[in-house]
Amino acid sequence: MKKKYLSLTTKKWFQILFWAVIVIAAWEIGATVVAMTKRTPENILPHLYQVLAAAISTKAVSGGMTATQVVFTSASATLLRALGGFAIGASLGFLLALLMKLSGVVEKLIFPYLMLIQLIPVLGLAPIILAITGDINRSRLVIAAILSFYPVAANTLAGFKSVAKEKYDLMYTYAAKKRQLYTKVLIPSAVPYLFTGLKIAAPMAITASILVDTLQGDGGLGCMLSQSLKHAMNIYVFWLIVFFSAFIGIFSTQLISLIEILVSPQKRSASWIGRIAGKEKIYGRDAEKNRTQKEPGAETL
Amino acid sequence: MNASAEVRNNVPDEIVIRDLGVTFQDNKGNDVQAITGVNLNIKKGEFVSLLGPSGCGKTTLLRCVADLQEPTDGDIHIEGMTPKEVRLQHKFGFVFQAPVLFDWRTVKKNVELPLEMMYQTKQQRSERADEMLEMVGLTNFANHYPNQLSGGMQQRVNIARALGIQPDILLMDEPFSALDEFTKEKLHEDLLQIWRKTNKTILFVTHNIQEAVFLSDRVCVLSPHPGRLSAIVDKDLPRPRTLEMKETPEFSQLVLKVRNSFEGGSFS
Numbered sequence: 074m075k076k077k078y079l080s081l082t083t084k085k086w087f088q089i090l091f092w093a094v095i096v097i098a099a100w101e102i103g104a105t106v107v108a109m110t111k112r113t114p115e116n117i118l119p120h121l122y123q124v125l126a127a128a129i130s131t132k133a134v135s136g137g138m139t140a141t142q143v144v145f146t147s148a149s150a151t152l153l154r155a156l157g158g159f160a161i162g163a164s165l166g167f168l169l170a171l172l173m174k175l176s177g178v179v180e181k182l183i184f185p186y187l188m189l190i191q192l193i194p195v196l197g198l199a200p201i202i203l204a205i206t207g208d209i210n211r212s213r214l215v216i217a218a219i220l221s222f223y224p225v226a227a228n229t230l231a232g233f234k235s236v237a238k239e240k241y242d243l244m245y246t247y248a249a250k251k252r253q254l255y256t257k258v259l260i261p262s263a264v265p266y267l268f269t270g271l272k273i274a275a276p277m278a279i280t281a282s283i284l285v286d287t288l289q290g291d292g293g294l295g296c297m298l299s300q301s302l303k304h305a306m307n308i309y310v311f312w313l314i315v316f317f318s319a320f321i322g323i324f325s326t327q328l329i330s331l332i333e334i335l336v337s338p339q340k341r342s343a344s345w346i347g348r349i350a351g352k353e354k355i356y357g358r359d360a361e362k363n364r365t366q367k368e369p370g371a372e373t374l
Numbered sequence: 375m376n377a378s379a380e381v382r383n384n385v386p387d388e389i390v391i392r393d394l395g396v397t398f399q400d401n402k403g404n405d406v407q408a409i410t411g412v413n414l415n416i417k418k419g420e421f422v423s424l425l426g427p428s429g430c431g432k433t434t435l436l437r438c439v440a441d442l443q444e445p446t447d448g449d450i451h452i453e454g455m456t457p458k459e460v461r462l463q464h465k466f467g468f469v470f471q472a473p474v475l476f477d478w479r480t481v482k483k484n485v486e487l488p489l490e491m492m493y494q495t496k497q498q499r500s501e502r503a504d505e506m507l508e509m510v511g512l513t514n515f516a517n518h519y520p521n522q523l524s525g526g527m528q529q530r531v532n533i534a535r536a537l538g539i540q541p542d543i544l545l546m547d548e549p550f551s552a553l554d555e556f557t558k559e560k561l562h563e564d565l566l567q568i569w570r571k572t573n574k575t576i577l578f579v580t581h582n583i584q585e586a587v588f589l590s591d592r593v594c595v596l597s598p599h600p601g602r603l604s605a606i607v608d609k610d611l612p613r614p615r616t617l618e619m620k621e622t623p624e625f626s627q628l629v630l631k632v633r634n635s636f637e638g639g640s641f642s
Contacts, residue, residue, distance in 0.1 A: 239474045242442055246468040247491040247539075248461055257487065261478050339477045339519040 127309030134307040151293040155282035158217025166225030174233040213282045220281045221274035232266025268333040275325035389416040395447030407600035408434045421576045423586035431601025466543040467536030473528035475520035482516040485535045506534040526557035543575045605635035
Protein backbone atom coordinates (compact mmCIF):
# COMPACT_ATOMS: atom_id res chain seq x y z
CA MET A 74 0.00 0.00 0.00
CA LYS A 75 2.78 2.39 1.00
CA LYS A 76 4.72 1.48 -2.13
CA LYS A 77 1.75 2.34 -4.30
CA TYR A 78 1.60 5.88 -2.91
CA LEU A 79 5.35 6.30 -3.36
CA SER A 80 5.23 5.35 -7.03
CA LEU A 81 2.42 7.86 -7.47
CA THR A 82 4.76 10.73 -6.52
CA THR A 83 7.00 9.99 -9.50
CA LYS A 84 4.11 10.41 -11.95
CA LYS A 85 4.18 13.71 -13.78
CA TRP A 86 0.43 14.34 -13.64
CA PHE A 87 0.49 13.77 -9.90
CA GLN A 88 3.32 16.25 -9.41
CA ILE A 89 1.46 18.89 -11.42
CA LEU A 90 -1.74 18.26 -9.47
CA PHE A 91 0.20 18.38 -6.20
CA TRP A 92 1.67 21.80 -6.91
CA ALA A 93 -1.56 23.16 -8.37
CA VAL A 94 -3.40 22.25 -5.17
CA ILE A 95 -0.70 23.84 -3.00
CA VAL A 96 -0.59 27.07 -5.02
CA ILE A 97 -4.37 27.39 -5.16
CA ALA A 98 -4.70 26.67 -1.43
CA ALA A 99 -1.99 29.22 -0.53
CA TRP A 100 -3.57 31.79 -2.84
CA GLU A 101 -7.03 31.33 -1.38
CA ILE A 102 -5.78 31.46 2.22
CA GLY A 103 -3.94 34.67 1.35
CA ALA A 104 -7.00 36.12 -0.39
CA THR A 105 -9.20 35.33 2.58
CA VAL A 106 -6.78 37.03 4.98
CA VAL A 107 -6.44 40.04 2.66
CA ALA A 108 -10.24 40.27 2.29
CA MET A 109 -10.62 40.49 6.07
CA THR A 110 -7.84 43.00 6.72
CA LYS A 111 -7.55 45.34 3.71
CA ARG A 112 -9.93 47.98 2.37
CA THR A 113 -9.44 47.14 -1.34
CA PRO A 114 -8.57 43.43 -1.32
CA GLU A 115 -8.97 43.03 -5.11
CA ASN A 116 -5.94 45.31 -5.63
CA ILE A 117 -3.76 43.08 -3.49
CA LEU A 118 -5.00 39.51 -3.79
CA PRO A 119 -8.48 38.78 -5.11
CA HIS A 120 -10.12 35.38 -4.81
CA LEU A 121 -9.51 33.14 -7.81
CA TYR A 122 -13.25 32.88 -8.51
CA GLN A 123 -13.39 36.67 -8.78
CA VAL A 124 -10.67 36.61 -11.45
CA LEU A 125 -12.49 33.79 -13.23
CA ALA A 126 -15.77 35.72 -13.07
CA ALA A 127 -14.03 38.75 -14.63
CA ALA A 128 -12.70 36.56 -17.41
CA ILE A 129 -16.14 35.27 -18.42
CA SER A 130 -18.01 38.49 -17.68
CA THR A 131 -19.69 40.13 -20.66
CA LYS A 132 -19.53 43.58 -19.11
CA ALA A 133 -17.56 46.06 -21.19
CA VAL A 134 -14.58 47.55 -19.35
CA SER A 135 -12.95 49.67 -22.04
CA GLY A 136 -14.09 50.94 -25.43
CA GLY A 137 -16.99 48.49 -25.57
CA MET A 138 -14.72 45.46 -25.03
CA THR A 139 -14.98 42.95 -22.22
CA ALA A 140 -11.97 42.29 -19.98
CA THR A 141 -11.05 39.14 -21.89
CA GLN A 142 -11.32 40.94 -25.23
CA VAL A 143 -9.03 43.66 -23.93
CA VAL A 144 -6.46 41.06 -22.91
CA PHE A 145 -6.51 39.25 -26.25
CA THR A 146 -6.43 42.41 -28.37
CA SER A 147 -3.45 43.81 -26.51
CA ALA A 148 -1.81 40.38 -26.38
CA SER A 149 -1.73 40.11 -30.15
CA ALA A 150 -0.02 43.52 -30.42
CA THR A 151 2.62 42.53 -27.89
CA LEU A 152 3.16 38.86 -28.65
CA LEU A 153 3.44 39.15 -32.43
CA ARG A 154 6.33 41.59 -31.96
CA ALA A 155 7.83 39.40 -29.24
CA LEU A 156 7.71 36.46 -31.64
CA GLY A 157 9.22 38.50 -34.47
CA GLY A 158 12.00 39.81 -32.26
CA PHE A 159 12.60 36.35 -30.86
CA ALA A 160 12.94 34.90 -34.36
CA ILE A 161 15.35 37.63 -35.47
CA GLY A 162 17.40 37.49 -32.26
CA ALA A 163 17.58 33.70 -32.24
CA SER A 164 18.64 33.54 -35.91
CA LEU A 165 21.33 36.16 -35.41
CA GLY A 166 22.43 34.41 -32.22
CA PHE A 167 22.83 31.12 -34.05
CA LEU A 168 24.70 32.74 -36.93
CA LEU A 169 27.05 34.56 -34.60
CA ALA A 170 27.75 31.34 -32.69
CA LEU A 171 28.62 29.71 -36.00
CA LEU A 172 30.86 32.63 -36.91
CA MET A 173 32.57 32.48 -33.52
CA LYS A 174 33.16 28.76 -33.96
CA LEU A 175 34.59 29.33 -37.44
CA SER A 176 36.90 32.10 -36.32
CA GLY A 177 38.72 32.27 -33.01
CA VAL A 178 39.41 35.96 -33.66
CA VAL A 179 35.70 36.76 -33.86
CA GLU A 180 35.10 34.85 -30.65
CA LYS A 181 37.84 36.60 -28.69
CA LEU A 182 36.88 39.98 -30.08
CA ILE A 183 33.11 39.78 -29.68
CA PHE A 184 32.02 37.21 -27.16
CA PRO A 185 33.22 38.75 -23.87
CA TYR A 186 31.64 42.09 -24.81
CA LEU A 187 28.34 40.61 -25.97
CA MET A 188 27.61 39.83 -22.37
CA LEU A 189 27.62 43.56 -21.63
CA ILE A 190 24.41 43.99 -23.63
CA GLN A 191 22.81 41.55 -21.25
CA LEU A 192 24.01 43.50 -18.26
CA ILE A 193 22.17 46.70 -19.26
CA PRO A 194 18.74 46.58 -17.60
CA VAL A 195 15.94 46.47 -20.20
CA LEU A 196 14.27 49.24 -18.28
CA GLY A 197 17.19 51.50 -19.16
CA LEU A 198 17.69 50.17 -22.67
CA ALA A 199 14.05 50.37 -23.75
CA PRO A 200 13.61 54.18 -23.70
CA ILE A 201 16.83 54.60 -25.70
CA ILE A 202 15.68 52.09 -28.30
CA LEU A 203 12.31 53.82 -28.44
CA ALA A 204 14.00 57.16 -28.98
CA ILE A 205 16.15 55.72 -31.79
CA THR A 206 13.44 53.75 -33.60
CA GLY A 207 10.68 56.26 -32.81
CA ASP A 208 8.08 53.52 -32.96
CA ILE A 209 6.73 51.30 -30.21
CA ASN A 210 6.26 48.28 -32.46
CA ARG A 211 9.77 48.47 -33.81
CA SER A 212 11.05 48.93 -30.24
CA ARG A 213 9.28 45.76 -29.10
CA LEU A 214 10.89 43.90 -31.97
CA VAL A 215 14.38 45.24 -31.29
CA ILE A 216 14.26 44.71 -27.53
CA ALA A 217 12.93 41.17 -27.91
CA ALA A 218 15.68 40.47 -30.44
CA ILE A 219 18.41 41.86 -28.19
CA LEU A 220 17.30 39.75 -25.26
CA SER A 221 16.85 36.55 -27.29
CA PHE A 222 20.19 36.95 -28.97
CA TYR A 223 22.58 36.26 -26.12
CA PRO A 224 21.18 33.05 -24.59
CA VAL A 225 20.90 31.52 -28.06
CA ALA A 226 24.41 32.58 -29.12
CA ALA A 227 26.02 31.47 -25.84
CA ASN A 228 24.26 28.10 -25.70
CA THR A 229 24.83 27.30 -29.36
CA LEU A 230 28.52 28.12 -29.02
CA ALA A 231 28.68 25.85 -25.96
CA GLY A 232 27.06 23.17 -28.14
CA PHE A 233 29.75 23.54 -30.81
CA LYS A 234 32.41 23.33 -28.13
CA SER A 235 30.84 20.25 -26.55
CA VAL A 236 31.87 18.10 -29.53
CA ALA A 237 34.47 15.62 -28.28
CA LYS A 238 37.93 15.54 -29.82
CA GLU A 239 37.36 11.95 -30.99
CA LYS A 240 34.60 13.14 -33.30
CA TYR A 241 36.99 15.55 -34.99
CA ASP A 242 39.59 12.76 -35.19
CA LEU A 243 37.02 10.39 -36.66
CA MET A 244 35.98 12.89 -39.33
CA TYR A 245 39.66 13.56 -40.03
CA THR A 246 40.32 9.88 -40.69
CA TYR A 247 37.40 9.97 -43.16
CA ALA A 248 39.12 12.88 -44.94
CA ALA A 249 35.98 14.97 -44.33
CA LYS A 250 35.76 18.48 -45.78
CA LYS A 251 35.22 21.38 -43.40
CA ARG A 252 31.69 21.84 -44.70
CA GLN A 253 30.92 18.17 -43.98
CA LEU A 254 32.33 18.51 -40.47
CA TYR A 255 29.89 21.35 -39.84
CA THR A 256 26.79 19.96 -41.49
CA LYS A 257 27.20 16.38 -40.33
CA VAL A 258 28.72 16.78 -36.88
CA LEU A 259 28.96 20.26 -35.38
CA ILE A 260 25.55 21.71 -36.21
CA PRO A 261 23.57 18.56 -35.28
CA SER A 262 25.58 18.34 -32.05
CA ALA A 263 24.66 21.91 -31.17
CA VAL A 264 20.91 21.42 -31.72
CA PRO A 265 20.05 20.38 -28.12
CA TYR A 266 22.05 23.35 -26.84
CA LEU A 267 20.35 25.68 -29.30
CA PHE A 268 17.00 24.56 -27.92
CA THR A 269 18.16 25.17 -24.36
CA GLY A 270 18.97 28.72 -25.46
CA LEU A 271 15.60 29.11 -27.16
CA LYS A 272 13.79 27.90 -24.03
CA ILE A 273 15.53 30.58 -21.99
CA ALA A 274 15.10 33.27 -24.63
CA ALA A 275 11.37 32.86 -25.36
CA PRO A 276 9.97 33.98 -21.98
CA MET A 277 12.58 36.75 -21.89
CA ALA A 278 11.40 38.07 -25.26
CA ILE A 279 7.81 38.07 -24.02
CA THR A 280 8.66 39.80 -20.74
CA ALA A 281 10.71 42.41 -22.58
CA SER A 282 7.89 43.19 -25.02
CA ILE A 283 5.43 43.62 -22.16
CA LEU A 284 7.87 45.96 -20.49
CA VAL A 285 8.28 48.05 -23.64
CA ASP A 286 4.47 48.43 -23.76
CA THR A 287 4.51 50.39 -20.53
CA LEU A 288 6.59 53.14 -22.16
CA GLN A 289 3.73 54.37 -24.30
CA GLY A 290 -0.02 54.46 -24.06
CA ASP A 291 -1.03 52.85 -27.32
CA GLY A 292 -1.98 49.33 -26.42
CA GLY A 293 -0.19 46.14 -25.64
CA LEU A 294 -0.29 43.94 -22.56
CA GLY A 295 2.10 46.09 -20.55
CA CYS A 296 0.16 49.27 -21.31
CA MET A 297 -3.14 47.75 -20.19
CA LEU A 298 -1.40 46.32 -17.16
CA SER A 299 -0.22 49.70 -15.93
CA GLN A 300 -3.49 51.45 -16.82
CA SER A 301 -5.49 48.88 -14.94
CA LEU A 302 -3.15 49.14 -11.98
CA LYS A 303 -3.59 52.92 -11.97
CA HIS A 304 -7.36 52.41 -11.83
CA ALA A 305 -7.85 53.80 -15.34
CA MET A 306 -9.52 50.48 -16.03
CA ASN A 307 -11.10 47.58 -14.17
CA ILE A 308 -8.46 46.07 -11.82
CA TYR A 309 -9.37 42.56 -12.95
CA VAL A 310 -7.84 43.32 -16.34
CA PHE A 311 -4.57 43.51 -14.42
CA TRP A 312 -5.12 40.09 -12.86
CA LEU A 313 -6.17 38.55 -16.13
CA ILE A 314 -3.02 39.85 -17.80
CA VAL A 315 -0.89 38.49 -14.95
CA PHE A 316 -2.39 35.03 -15.40
CA PHE A 317 -2.30 35.21 -19.17
CA SER A 318 1.37 36.30 -19.26
CA ALA A 319 2.38 33.57 -16.85
CA PHE A 320 0.58 31.04 -19.02
CA ILE A 321 2.13 32.33 -22.24
CA GLY A 322 5.61 32.33 -20.70
CA ILE A 323 5.29 28.70 -19.61
CA PHE A 324 3.54 27.75 -22.84
CA SER A 325 6.32 29.25 -25.00
CA THR A 326 8.94 27.08 -23.28
CA GLN A 327 6.73 23.99 -23.54
CA LEU A 328 6.09 24.68 -27.20
CA ILE A 329 9.83 24.85 -27.87
CA SER A 330 10.35 21.57 -25.99
CA LEU A 331 7.72 20.04 -28.21
CA ILE A 332 9.39 21.32 -31.38
CA GLU A 333 12.69 19.98 -30.10
CA ILE A 334 11.23 16.50 -29.69
CA LEU A 335 9.76 16.67 -33.18
CA VAL A 336 13.06 17.64 -34.81
CA SER A 337 15.35 15.34 -32.76
CA PRO A 338 14.93 11.75 -33.95
CA GLN A 339 16.71 10.26 -30.93
CA LYS A 340 14.32 12.03 -28.55
CA ARG A 341 11.26 11.22 -30.59
CA SER A 342 11.35 7.54 -29.79
CA ALA A 343 11.28 8.23 -26.05
CA SER A 344 8.29 10.54 -25.99
CA TRP A 345 4.60 9.91 -26.41
CA ILE A 346 4.21 12.83 -28.79
CA GLY A 347 7.03 11.47 -30.92
CA ARG A 348 5.52 8.04 -30.97
CA ILE A 349 2.41 9.54 -32.46
CA ALA A 350 4.39 11.67 -34.92
CA GLY A 351 7.11 9.17 -35.84
CA LYS A 352 5.33 5.87 -35.27
CA GLU A 353 8.56 4.53 -33.83
CA LYS A 354 8.69 1.45 -31.72
CA ILE A 355 9.38 2.04 -28.09
CA TYR A 356 11.61 -0.20 -26.05
CA GLY A 357 11.58 -0.27 -22.29
CA ARG A 358 15.26 0.37 -21.82
CA ASP A 359 15.58 3.39 -24.09
CA ALA A 360 12.70 5.16 -22.40
CA GLU A 361 14.57 4.59 -19.16
CA LYS A 362 17.82 5.86 -20.60
CA ASN A 363 16.32 8.97 -22.12
CA ARG A 364 14.74 9.94 -18.87
CA THR A 365 18.09 9.98 -17.15
CA GLN A 366 19.88 11.62 -20.05
CA LYS A 367 21.60 14.80 -19.02
CA GLU A 368 20.25 18.03 -20.40
CA PRO A 369 23.01 20.22 -21.74
CA GLY A 370 23.99 22.85 -19.21
CA ALA A 371 22.18 26.11 -19.59
CA GLU A 372 24.45 29.00 -20.42
CA THR A 373 23.00 32.08 -18.88
CA LEU A 374 24.48 34.97 -17.04
CA MET B 375 60.19 -20.55 -36.86
CA ASN B 376 56.68 -21.89 -36.96
CA ALA B 377 54.40 -22.65 -39.86
CA SER B 378 52.35 -19.46 -39.85
CA ALA B 379 55.50 -17.32 -39.64
CA GLU B 380 56.91 -19.11 -42.66
CA VAL B 381 53.78 -18.45 -44.67
CA ARG B 382 53.99 -14.80 -43.66
CA ASN B 383 57.50 -14.50 -45.02
CA ASN B 384 56.15 -14.83 -48.54
CA VAL B 385 53.63 -12.04 -47.99
CA PRO B 386 54.68 -8.45 -48.80
CA ASP B 387 54.97 -5.82 -46.08
CA GLU B 388 51.89 -3.62 -45.81
CA ILE B 389 53.08 -1.16 -43.17
CA VAL B 390 56.73 -0.21 -42.83
CA ILE B 391 57.73 1.92 -39.85
CA ARG B 392 61.31 3.25 -39.88
CA ASP B 393 63.12 4.89 -36.93
CA LEU B 394 59.90 6.52 -35.85
CA GLY B 395 60.09 9.13 -33.10
CA VAL B 396 57.58 11.59 -31.70
CA THR B 397 58.62 14.39 -29.38
CA PHE B 398 56.05 16.51 -27.60
CA GLN B 399 56.58 19.74 -25.76
CA ASP B 400 55.07 19.78 -22.28
CA ASN B 401 53.56 22.95 -20.88
CA LYS B 402 56.90 24.02 -19.41
CA GLY B 403 58.42 23.91 -22.89
CA ASN B 404 60.54 20.81 -22.22
CA ASP B 405 60.84 18.15 -24.87
CA VAL B 406 59.18 14.87 -23.94
CA GLN B 407 59.89 11.81 -26.04
CA ALA B 408 56.64 9.91 -26.51
CA ILE B 409 58.25 7.28 -28.69
CA THR B 410 61.69 6.86 -30.13
CA GLY B 411 63.42 4.63 -32.64
CA VAL B 412 60.53 2.35 -33.54
CA ASN B 413 61.15 -0.05 -36.41
CA LEU B 414 58.35 -2.37 -37.39
CA ASN B 415 57.20 -4.19 -40.51
CA ILE B 416 53.68 -5.47 -40.70
CA LYS B 417 52.67 -8.01 -43.32
CA LYS B 418 49.51 -7.89 -45.31
CA GLY B 419 46.72 -9.69 -43.48
CA GLU B 420 48.64 -9.83 -40.22
CA PHE B 421 47.10 -9.19 -36.80
CA VAL B 422 49.62 -7.24 -34.72
CA SER B 423 49.12 -5.98 -31.17
CA LEU B 424 50.87 -2.99 -29.67
CA LEU B 425 51.01 -3.81 -25.99
CA GLY B 426 52.23 -1.69 -23.13
CA PRO B 427 51.38 0.23 -19.97
CA SER B 428 49.98 3.75 -20.19
CA GLY B 429 52.53 6.29 -21.29
CA CYS B 430 54.48 3.88 -23.46
CA GLY B 431 53.43 5.66 -26.64
CA LYS B 432 51.42 2.81 -28.15
CA THR B 433 48.49 5.08 -29.01
CA THR B 434 50.86 7.75 -30.35
CA LEU B 435 52.36 5.13 -32.64
CA LEU B 436 48.93 4.10 -33.89
CA ARG B 437 47.93 7.73 -34.42
CA CYS B 438 51.06 8.24 -36.53
CA VAL B 439 50.00 5.39 -38.78
CA ALA B 440 46.53 6.98 -39.04
CA ASP B 441 48.00 10.41 -39.90
CA LEU B 442 46.39 11.81 -36.75
CA GLN B 443 49.86 12.57 -35.41
CA GLU B 444 52.86 13.94 -37.26
CA PRO B 445 56.07 12.03 -36.44
CA THR B 446 59.07 14.19 -35.57
CA ASP B 447 61.60 11.55 -36.72
CA GLY B 448 61.58 8.70 -39.19
CA ASP B 449 58.75 7.76 -41.50
CA ILE B 450 55.89 5.40 -42.16
CA HIS B 451 55.02 3.85 -45.49
CA ILE B 452 51.80 2.01 -46.11
CA GLU B 453 51.69 0.18 -49.42
CA GLY B 454 54.43 2.57 -50.48
CA MET B 455 52.38 5.66 -49.64
CA THR B 456 52.50 8.17 -46.82
CA PRO B 457 49.84 7.91 -44.09
CA LYS B 458 48.23 11.08 -45.43
CA GLU B 459 47.81 9.64 -48.93
CA VAL B 460 46.39 6.48 -47.43
CA ARG B 461 43.94 8.47 -45.30
CA LEU B 462 42.74 10.51 -48.27
CA GLN B 463 42.10 7.28 -50.15
CA HIS B 464 40.07 5.82 -47.26
CA LYS B 465 42.33 2.80 -47.03
CA PHE B 466 42.19 2.38 -43.28
CA GLY B 467 39.41 2.28 -40.73
CA PHE B 468 40.04 3.61 -37.24
CA VAL B 469 38.22 2.20 -34.21
CA PHE B 470 38.45 4.44 -31.17
CA GLN B 471 38.23 3.37 -27.54
CA ALA B 472 34.90 5.22 -27.22
CA PRO B 473 32.25 4.21 -29.77
CA VAL B 474 32.03 7.85 -31.03
CA LEU B 475 28.54 7.37 -32.41
CA PHE B 476 26.21 10.18 -33.40
CA ASP B 477 23.08 10.34 -31.25
CA TRP B 478 20.79 11.74 -33.91
CA ARG B 479 21.61 9.06 -36.46
CA THR B 480 20.22 5.55 -36.38
CA VAL B 481 22.67 2.68 -36.13
CA LYS B 482 22.48 2.21 -39.88
CA LYS B 483 22.97 5.91 -40.62
CA ASN B 484 26.00 5.91 -38.32
CA VAL B 485 27.53 3.14 -40.40
CA GLU B 486 26.71 5.10 -43.56
CA LEU B 487 28.44 8.29 -42.37
CA PRO B 488 31.94 7.59 -43.76
CA LEU B 489 30.38 6.41 -47.01
CA GLU B 490 28.73 9.82 -47.38
CA MET B 491 32.22 11.30 -47.22
CA MET B 492 33.18 9.00 -50.09
CA TYR B 493 30.26 10.30 -52.18
CA GLN B 494 28.62 6.92 -52.56
CA THR B 495 25.01 6.83 -53.73
CA LYS B 496 22.19 6.32 -51.29
CA GLN B 497 21.63 2.79 -52.52
CA GLN B 498 25.30 1.84 -52.31
CA ARG B 499 25.46 3.19 -48.77
CA SER B 500 22.35 1.37 -47.68
CA GLU B 501 23.48 -1.97 -49.11
CA ARG B 502 26.94 -1.68 -47.60
CA ALA B 503 25.56 -0.69 -44.19
CA ASP B 504 23.17 -3.65 -44.18
CA GLU B 505 26.02 -5.97 -45.08
CA MET B 506 28.26 -4.61 -42.30
CA LEU B 507 25.51 -4.74 -39.68
CA GLU B 508 24.89 -8.34 -40.58
CA MET B 509 28.58 -9.07 -40.13
CA VAL B 510 28.56 -7.70 -36.57
CA GLY B 511 25.16 -9.26 -35.83
CA LEU B 512 23.15 -6.06 -35.46
CA THR B 513 20.73 -6.38 -38.38
CA ASN B 514 17.76 -6.18 -36.02
CA PHE B 515 19.03 -2.95 -34.52
CA ALA B 516 19.61 -1.03 -37.74
CA ASN B 517 16.87 1.49 -37.00
CA HIS B 518 17.67 1.93 -33.32
CA TYR B 519 19.44 4.98 -31.97
CA PRO B 520 22.82 4.61 -30.23
CA ASN B 521 21.39 5.44 -26.80
CA GLN B 522 19.15 2.39 -27.12
CA LEU B 523 22.15 0.04 -27.35
CA SER B 524 24.43 -1.49 -24.73
CA GLY B 525 28.13 -0.58 -24.64
CA GLY B 526 29.10 -3.79 -26.41
CA MET B 527 26.59 -3.20 -29.19
CA GLN B 528 27.76 0.39 -29.61
CA GLN B 529 31.31 -0.88 -30.06
CA ARG B 530 30.06 -3.35 -32.69
CA VAL B 531 28.53 -0.42 -34.59
CA ASN B 532 31.89 1.34 -34.31
CA ILE B 533 33.61 -1.67 -35.86
CA ALA B 534 30.94 -2.05 -38.56
CA ARG B 535 31.40 1.61 -39.45
CA ALA B 536 35.18 1.23 -39.74
CA LEU B 537 34.80 -1.88 -41.93
CA GLY B 538 32.14 -0.25 -44.10
CA ILE B 539 34.62 1.78 -46.11
CA GLN B 540 36.28 -1.53 -47.07
CA PRO B 541 39.70 -0.53 -45.82
CA ASP B 542 42.81 -2.66 -46.27
CA ILE B 543 43.86 -1.87 -42.74
CA LEU B 544 41.99 -1.71 -39.45
CA LEU B 545 43.57 0.43 -36.74
CA MET B 546 42.09 -0.23 -33.30
CA ASP B 547 42.85 1.85 -30.22
CA GLU B 548 41.93 -0.16 -27.09
CA PRO B 549 38.49 -0.83 -28.55
CA PHE B 550 37.35 -3.23 -25.84
CA SER B 551 38.94 -1.77 -22.72
CA ALA B 552 35.72 -0.13 -21.51
CA LEU B 553 33.65 -3.31 -21.82
CA ASP B 554 32.89 -5.96 -19.23
CA GLU B 555 34.73 -9.29 -19.40
CA PHE B 556 31.85 -11.29 -20.91
CA THR B 557 31.14 -8.79 -23.67
CA LYS B 558 34.85 -8.46 -24.32
CA GLU B 559 35.32 -12.22 -24.82
CA LYS B 560 32.39 -12.37 -27.20
CA LEU B 561 33.76 -9.47 -29.21
CA HIS B 562 37.22 -11.08 -29.30
CA GLU B 563 35.76 -14.15 -30.96
CA ASP B 564 33.70 -12.04 -33.33
CA LEU B 565 36.64 -9.84 -34.27
CA LEU B 566 38.77 -12.91 -35.09
CA GLN B 567 35.96 -14.27 -37.21
CA ILE B 568 35.60 -10.97 -39.09
CA TRP B 569 39.36 -10.84 -39.54
CA ARG B 570 39.42 -14.34 -41.03
CA LYS B 571 36.54 -13.51 -43.31
CA THR B 572 37.81 -10.14 -44.56
CA ASN B 573 41.57 -10.72 -44.41
CA LYS B 574 42.34 -7.20 -43.16
CA THR B 575 45.63 -6.13 -41.70
CA ILE B 576 44.91 -5.25 -38.08
CA LEU B 577 47.00 -3.08 -35.80
CA PHE B 578 45.54 -3.38 -32.33
CA VAL B 579 46.53 -1.25 -29.34
CA THR B 580 45.90 -2.71 -25.89
CA HIS B 581 47.22 -2.75 -22.33
CA ASN B 582 45.79 -6.21 -21.67
CA ILE B 583 48.36 -9.01 -22.03
CA GLN B 584 45.80 -11.83 -22.39
CA GLU B 585 43.92 -9.87 -25.03
CA ALA B 586 47.09 -9.27 -27.04
CA VAL B 587 48.21 -12.89 -26.79
CA PHE B 588 44.79 -14.28 -27.65
CA LEU B 589 44.07 -12.09 -30.65
CA SER B 590 47.26 -11.42 -32.53
CA ASP B 591 49.93 -13.12 -34.61
CA ARG B 592 52.62 -10.97 -33.08
CA VAL B 593 52.73 -8.94 -29.89
CA CYS B 594 54.86 -5.81 -30.01
CA VAL B 595 55.80 -4.93 -26.46
CA LEU B 596 56.39 -1.24 -25.80
CA SER B 597 58.09 0.13 -22.71
CA PRO B 598 57.83 3.65 -21.35
CA HIS B 599 60.28 6.50 -20.55
CA PRO B 600 60.93 6.94 -23.37
CA GLY B 601 58.33 4.94 -25.29
CA ARG B 602 60.11 2.32 -27.36
CA LEU B 603 59.60 -1.09 -28.89
CA SER B 604 61.30 -3.41 -26.41
CA ALA B 605 60.37 -6.83 -27.75
CA ILE B 606 58.36 -8.58 -30.44
CA VAL B 607 56.87 -11.89 -29.38
CA ASP B 608 56.02 -14.23 -32.24
CA LYS B 609 53.37 -16.73 -31.33
CA ASP B 610 52.44 -20.17 -32.59
CA LEU B 611 49.02 -20.59 -31.07
CA PRO B 612 46.91 -22.44 -33.64
CA ARG B 613 44.05 -20.74 -35.43
CA PRO B 614 41.12 -20.53 -35.34
CA ARG B 615 41.40 -19.63 -31.70
CA THR B 616 38.75 -20.49 -29.19
CA LEU B 617 38.14 -19.23 -25.69
CA GLU B 618 39.09 -22.67 -24.30
CA MET B 619 42.60 -22.02 -25.55
CA LYS B 620 43.04 -19.50 -22.76
CA GLU B 621 43.09 -22.42 -20.31
CA THR B 622 45.98 -24.26 -22.01
CA PRO B 623 49.55 -24.24 -20.65
CA GLU B 624 50.79 -22.93 -24.01
CA PHE B 625 48.67 -19.84 -23.58
CA SER B 626 49.90 -19.25 -20.03
CA GLN B 627 53.50 -19.68 -21.20
CA LEU B 628 53.03 -17.07 -23.90
CA VAL B 629 51.47 -14.65 -21.44
CA LEU B 630 54.45 -15.20 -19.14
CA LYS B 631 56.87 -14.74 -22.03
CA VAL B 632 55.24 -11.45 -22.98
CA ARG B 633 55.16 -10.27 -19.39
CA ASN B 634 58.85 -11.05 -18.94
CA SER B 635 59.76 -9.10 -22.03
CA PHE B 636 58.85 -5.75 -20.46
CA GLU B 637 61.82 -3.64 -19.67
CA GLY B 638 62.19 -1.62 -16.54
CA GLY B 639 60.47 -3.81 -14.01
CA SER B 640 57.17 -5.52 -13.74
CA PHE B 641 54.09 -4.74 -15.79
CA SER B 642 51.62 -3.13 -13.50
